[in-house]
Amino acid sequence: MIRxxxxxxxxxxxxxxxxxxxxxxxxxxxxxxLLLCGLAVGPNASTQAKLAPGLFYIVVMLVxxxxxxxxxxxxxxxxTATSVQILGIDPGAVFLGKALAMFxxxxxxxxxxxxxxxxxxxxxxxxxxxxxxxxxxxSATLSMAGVLYGRIAASSANAGTLLPALALPAFAPxxxxxxxxxxxxxxxxxxxxxxxxxGLASATYAxxxxxxxxxxxx
Amino acid sequence: xxxxxxxxxxxxxxxxxxxxxxMGYFVTPPDVVQGELARLVYIHPAQAWVALYxxxxxxxxxxxxxxxxxxxxxxxxxxxxxxxxxxxLFIGLTLLTGAIWGRPTWGVWWVxxxxxxxxxxxxxxxxxxxxxxRANDDPQVRAKRSAVFAILTAINIPIxxxxxxxxxxxxxGATVFTEDRQLKIHGSMAWTxxxxxxxxxxxxxxxxxxxxxIADHEAAQRDSELDSALQARRTESAS
Numbered sequence: 452m453i454r455x456x457x458x459x460x461x462x463x464x465x466x467x468x469x470x471x472x473x474x475x476x477x478x479x480x481x482x483x484x485l486l487l488c489g490l491a492v493g494p495n496a497s498t499q500a501k502l503a504p505g506l507f508y509i510v511v512m513l514v515x516x517x518x519x520x521x522x523x524x525x526x527x528x529x530x531t532a533t534s535v536q537i538l539g540i541d542p543g544a545v546f547l548g549k550a551l552a553m554f555x556x557x558x559x560x561x562x563x564x565x566x567x568x569x570x571x572x573x574x575x576x577x578x579x580x581x582x583x584x585x586x587x588x589x590s591a592t593l594s595m596a597g598v599l600y601g602r603i604a605a606s607s608a609n610a611g612t613l614l615p616a617l618a619l620p621a622f623a624p625x626x627x628x629x630x631x632x633x634x635x636x637x638x639x640x641x642x643x644x645x646x647x648x649x650g651l652a653s654a655t656y657a658x659x660x661x662x663x664x665x666x667x668x669x
Numbered sequence: 670x671x672x673x674x675x676x677x678x679x680x681x682x683x684x685x686x687x688x689x690x691x692m693g694y695f696v697t698p699p700d701v702v703q704g705e706l707a708r709l710v711y712i713h714p715a716q717a718w719v720a721l722y723x724x725x726x727x728x729x730x731x732x733x734x735x736x737x738x739x740x741x742x743x744x745x746x747x748x749x750x751x752x753x754x755x756x757x758l759f760i761g762l763t764l765l766t767g768a769i770w771g772r773p774t775w776g777v778w779w780v781x782x783x784x785x786x787x788x789x790x791x792x793x794x795x796x797x798x799x800x801x802x803r804a805n806d807d808p809q810v811r812a813k814r815s816a817v818f819a820i821l822t823a824i825n826i827p828i829x830x831x832x833x834x835x836x837x838x839x840x841x842g843a844t845v846f847t848e849d850r851q852l853k854i855h856g857s858m859a860w861t862x863x864x865x866x867x868x869x870x871x872x873x874x875x876x877x878x879x880x881x882x883i884a885d886h887e888a889a890q891r892d893s894e895l896d897s898a899l900q901a902r903r904t905e906s907a908s
Contacts, residue, residue, distance in 0.1 A: 599821060603814045607804035616800050617818065620793040623786075655824055663817050666736050 452544055459540070459548025460555070466525055467556060473518070478560050481514040485567050496573045503572035504633035507564065508589070508626050512619065514560050515593045520614055522553055523601035527610075532668065542665035546598055550660065553594040561586050578636040585636075588649045589629040595656035596621060602667045624652060675878075682875040685868035692861040706773055711861050713766040715869035720763045721788065723873055724756030729823040732816035743888065746812035749819055751880035753798050755873055760792040794822045808888070 467473055488506040492499050526532065526549070535545060565586060569579040600618040604610045632645040693711035700707030731749035734740040767785065768778045779785065798818055805811035 596821075599817070603801065603818050604804075607801070607814075608806075609804060613797075613800060613804050617794075617797040620790045620797060621821065623790045652824075659821060659824070663736065663820065666813050667817055669813060 452541065455540055455544035456548040456551060459545050460551040463522065463525065463549060463552035464555060467552070472521055473556050473560065477514055477517050477521075477556075478563055480517060481510055481560055481564050482567050484510045484513060485564060485571055489571050492572075499572040500574055500637070503568055503574045504637065505630045506572065507568045507574075507633065508629040510564055511557075511561055511586075511589070511593070511629070512622050512626060514564070515557055515590075515597055515622070516615055516618065518553055518556050518560070519597035519601040519618065520611060522549060522598070523605040523610070523614070526602070527605045536668065542668050543661040545668070546595075546660045546664035547657075549598045550591075550594045550657075553597055554591050557590040557594055558587055561590050575637060578633070582633050582636050585629065585632045585646060585649065588646065588653060589625055592625050592649055592653040592656060593622065595653065595660050596625070599656065599660050599664070599667075602664065624648065628652070678871065678875050678878065682868070682871035685864065685871050689861065689865045689868040692857070692864060697857045697861050703774070706770060709766055709770045710858075711865045713763065713770060714862070715865040716759050716763045716766060717788075718866055719869045719873045720756055720759035721791065723870060724752045724759060724877075725791075725823065727877070728752040728756065728819050732819035735812055735816045736820070743808065743812065746808075746816065747881050747884040747888075748877070749816065750802060751877045751884060753795055753819065754880055755876045757792065757795040757799065758876075759873070760788060760795060764788060764792065791822070798822065 485506070488502075488510065489499060492502055492506070562583070565579055565583070568574050569576060597618065600614060600621065604614040604617055607613050628645040628648040631640075632642055632649070634640065635642045635645065689711055693708050697708070697711075699705050728749045731745045731752065735742070735745040735749065764785070767788075771780065772778050798815060801818055802811055802815055805814060
């Protein structure tokens with residue numbers, strides 16, 4: 452099972468490494484959106500720092516949408532689904548492998564965006580550093596949810612516009628938990644419940660994904 | 670039995686709704702604190718019960734039945750779709766009556782309260798479900814994807830239910846299922862509240878049944894059109 456998960460993840464990451472969509476399209480989009488957020492909020496440093504956690508997670512969500520869309524496009528390309536079915540790979544392993552590849556991609560962009568947020572929106576460096584594990588947990592949750600929603604929207608008419616309509620409302624609890632935990636680190640507020648919520652969402656999506664991904668592959 | 674249920678469901682739903690209106694508007698007294706505004710308690714909680722629990726519970730069960738290969742049938746898919754359509758309507762009504770209550774009570778139509786926000790998020794998810802159904806033409810693919818989406822959405826239901834306790838916001842606390850198990854409503858008001866739950870549940874059942882019949886007719890019509898097209902093609906190739 453672990454070998455299969457790694458194989459699927461390697462396949463997705465290899466496609467990404469060759470196409471370089473993450474580097475040349477997704478990451479610049481995220482940084483540009485962050486810049487626009489700074490422009491929208493205004494030049495006051497304290498206002499920017501106060502709104503930074505929310506803006507940061509909004510940008511992470513938008514970037515996640517692009518990554519999910521890209522991953523499901525790759526999966527929907529001609530012959531891919533058929534070849535996976537012919538090989539008889541366990542759908543649960545496919546789900547986890549794709550989620551792992553997406554998690555790695557989202558984590559890389561997330562760290563770059565966090566660095567951008569620290570510089571552009573004046574977030575204290577120690578808070579940005581400590582929020583890194585929470586960001587990784589949020590990325591894991593987004594990845595697992597993203598693989599499922601991406602597969603649901605894939606091959607439908609207007610999949611590109613359907614995906615945000617399906618995924619964004621479902622990402623709301625992740626946004627709230629991520630933003631609250633980041634804010635808690637800046638203002639020294641309670642953190643445990645938000646991390647717990649992210650952990651619970653992550654575990655739920657993992658279980659549902661392993662159980663139901665097969666139905667979407669049929 | 671089925672026939673009796675089928676014939677009596679509509680009249681029962683109508684009679685209980687009329688009885689709720691009469692009891693809620695003419696028989697029960699106004700509240701000591703909230704006055705006439707408290708009469709919304711005979712509409713809003715029952716709508717929320719139908720929208721968040723009954724409709725979506727039915728849709729989730731039907732979706733799970735569809736996904737389980739032993740019980741897979743288009744009946745389950747149609748029941749799920751009908752229940753979600755009714756749920757979307759009731760979520761809209763819940764938010765509307767909540768806003769009507771919120772304006773004089775809180776001074777605004779909308780607050781970023783956890784329960785309100787979660788209900789709105791669930792409403793948007795329901796719209797997503799309906800959009801998903803319209804984006805797929807193949808009935809089998811549509812049914813599978815919709816079923817998985819409905820189950821994923823069901824994850825949000827507990828978050829909505831417990832959010833008021835987790836985030837402790839403006840929303841009024843429970844009236845019946847309180848933490849100390851003490852009813853906060855009594856006498857004719859309590860009975861009318863109970864009647865409203867029965868009435869709205871019956872309305873829900875009647876609406877789902879009506880929507881299911883329409884879906885059934887639509888599927889039959891599609892099949893018959895397909896058969897006619899095939900027959901016309903065969904005739905054309907034979908001549």
